Amino acid sequence: MRKKRVLIHSNFCRAFTGFGKHKKNILRYLFNTGKYEIIELANGRKYDEPSNSLLPWKCLGSLPNDRSILAQLSNDPGAQKLAGYGFYGIDKAVQETRPDVYIGIEDIWGLDFWKKDWWKILTPMVWTTLDSLPILPQAFEVASKTEDFYVWASFAEKAMKGKQSNVNTLHGSIDTSTFFPLKNRDEIRLKNGIAPNEFIIGFVFRNQLRKSVPNLLDGFMEFRKQNPSVNAKLLLHTHWSEGWDIPRMLEEKNIPPQLILTTYYCPRCGQYEIKPFQGQGLDCNCGARKSQSTTNISQGVNEIQLNEIYNMMDVYCHPFTSGGQEIPIQEAKLCGLITLVTDYSCGEDHCTPESGGFPLEWAEYREPGTQFIKASTYPSSIAKQLKKVSKMKPEKRRALGEKARKFVEKNYSVEAVGKKLEEILDAMPFVEDEKWEKSEESEDSPVTIMDVLDKDDAGKRILIAIPGALADVILMNSLIGNMKKKYPEYNLYFATDPRLFSAIDSHPDIHKLIPFHPFFENVIEMEGTPDKEGLFEAVFIPHVTTQKIPCYTHNGIDNLQ
Numbered sequence: 001m002r003k004k005r006v007l008i009h010s011n012f013c014r015a016f017t018g019f020g021k022h023k024k025n026i027l028r029y030l031f032n033t034g035k036y037e038i039i040e041l042a043n044g045r046k047y048d049e050p051s052n053s054l055l056p057w058k059c060l061g062s063l064p065n066d067r068s069i070l071a072q073l074s075n076d077p078g079a080q081k082l083a084g085y086g087f088y089g090i091d092k093a094v095q096e097t098r099p100d101v102y103i104g105i106e107d108i109w110g111l112d113f114w115k116k117d118w119w120k121i122l123t124p125m126v127w128t129t130l131d132s133l134p135i136l137p138q139a140f141e142v143a144s145k146t147e148d149f150y151v152w153a154s155f156a157e158k159a160m161k162g163k164q165s166n167v168n169t170l171h172g173s174i175d176t177s178t179f180f181p182l183k184n185r186d187e188i189r190l191k192n193g194i195a196p197n198e199f200i201i202g203f204v205f206r207n208q209l210r211k212s213v214p215n216l217l218d219g220f221m222e223f224r225k226q227n228p229s230v231n232a233k234l235l236l237h238t239h240w241s242e243g244w245d246i247p248r249m250l251e252e253k254n255i256p257p258q259l260i261l262t263t264y265y266c267p268r269c270g271q272y273e274i275k276p277f278q279g280q281g282l283d284c285n286c287g288a289r290k291s292q293s294t295t296n297i298s299q300g301v302n303e304i305q306l307n308e309i310y311n312m313m314d315v316y317c318h319p320f321t322s323g324g325q326e327i328p329i330q331e332a333k334l335c336g337l338i339t340l341v342t343d344y345s346c347g348e349d350h351c352t353p354e355s356g357g358f359p360l361e362w363a364e365y366r367e368p369g370t371q372f373i374k375a376s377t378y379p380s381s382i383a384k385q386l387k388k389v390s391k392m393k394p395e396k397r398r399a400l401g402e403k404a405r406k407f408v409e410k411n412y413s414v415e416a417v418g419k420k421l422e423e424i425l426d427a428m429p430f431v432e433d434e435k436w437e438k439s440e441e442s443e444d445s446p447v448t449i450m451d452v453l454d455k456d457d458a459g460k461r462i463l464i465a466i467p468g469a470l471a472d473v474i475l476m477n478s479l480i481g482n483m484k485k486k487y488p489e490y491n492l493y494f495a496t497d498p499r500l501f502s503a504i505d506s507h508p509d510i511h512k513l514i515p516f517h518p519f520f521e522n523v524i525e526m527e528g529t530p531d532k533e534g535l536f537e538a539v540f541i542p543h544v545t546t547q548k549i550p551c552y553t554h555n556g557i558d559n560l561q
Contacts, residue, residue: 007094010041011043013027029414030422040058041062045062046064047065048065060096062089079474090113099431100123101425123428126143127152129325130151130153132370132373133372152172152346156169179307179331179335188308199231199233200234200314201317203237204310204316205328206297211319217234218253236260236262238295240277240280260277262294272295314389317382320347333407338357338400361377452514457491461535462493463535464541464542465541476542480494487538490538
């Protein structure tokens, strides 16, 4: 009997992101069981990128190989975003690999594939991060179409259980063998210029606006003011050239720059250095000129080095507005650190007594546009909890650190999460090849135009038809919204090659996608004549010039710009 085929879709497994790290852990775990045929679908990679073949499992990128198409995508922010989530490569990957199980690991808006025909053939599993109240309606919609719906934090499960009973928590996975307390901690600190009496408060984060850097800076300075005898410094392990303008904030808040440390990394020698921020492109001790920059997701420390950086800290503080899991919190716990975490969203799992963490209090604010509830962490709470840890006896701090590590091993380790996933996969059925073949035959079976049109919108239909150029279909994503604004009372039908549906099927203003047929180019027949009613009030065929076919009549409903 063949092995069960599992297609796992998320960030590339070698990306320095939370999804990338988690995916790498899960791929390795499942591959090492020897029970499954593993296929990785990697967002951000070309479909047949040569280096994909260097992995022990089959890896396909979700981006098109064609450079001209990629160039077209880069000119349209909406299409570029969809490409980043794999919308232009997933159908090809599914058709080529014919998996038994699809596992989508992404934000919920990057997993909106339930309308696709293959969703009903295989067993889909959604494994998503939801971080704010109210939970997006899209999450409930996808959950209602997906029997196996998993979230990364219990916060989201509790919020959805009232409406969707099939929602369960399955945390993101952490490699517990990589992060642990080091015996030569003092030696590493000394090497990086950190004195034995310095109290180092650490924060490891992608420099995004949802990471509450201003609150942390205020809480840090409040703590220093209230506890002048504590020689405290703040270590921000992040990239200083994106997100928050940290140098400007330090100046505005009159914070001495020498109190704020960061991590510099040199790709030439592969070494890091902890020191105050001095700009980007510094000369490295290895002799390389202008090679040192603050660590980032494309060029940064490896996990052995990151473990050393955690071990230089005395306490870990993670204030944020919301988050799906926040993997650095678990990494810090594994290194035996007490963690101070905002008591909202996934933070609720990490500031309980059994987790070895302390809660940070917060005030509610609403995110403009989405109306999501977000947390603004009180600086006073940060200062209060920092004082508690700084005054704690070493043996108590150590005991809480050990408890934190055990908490992560029990709930977040690759072994714990992998075992649960293995049980889930083993309960899922195989998909016989005959089922895939039958599906492909049904796609090729003849269908009349009346079979695909709604019966109750006669006189209110507009057709946009493009026969089969992917670049043209992608470009239409940027025009459909404008067309809907010009014709708000009409249903927009879009006709193209079914293999290209994925390039536009997520557009909210398209009423229905239908297979292209050459007779759509007979505009007079489609729009009707005084003696014969047409099927559409207007037919737009952008690929055809008006010199070849009279395609500009549109029953007199043209709204010109």
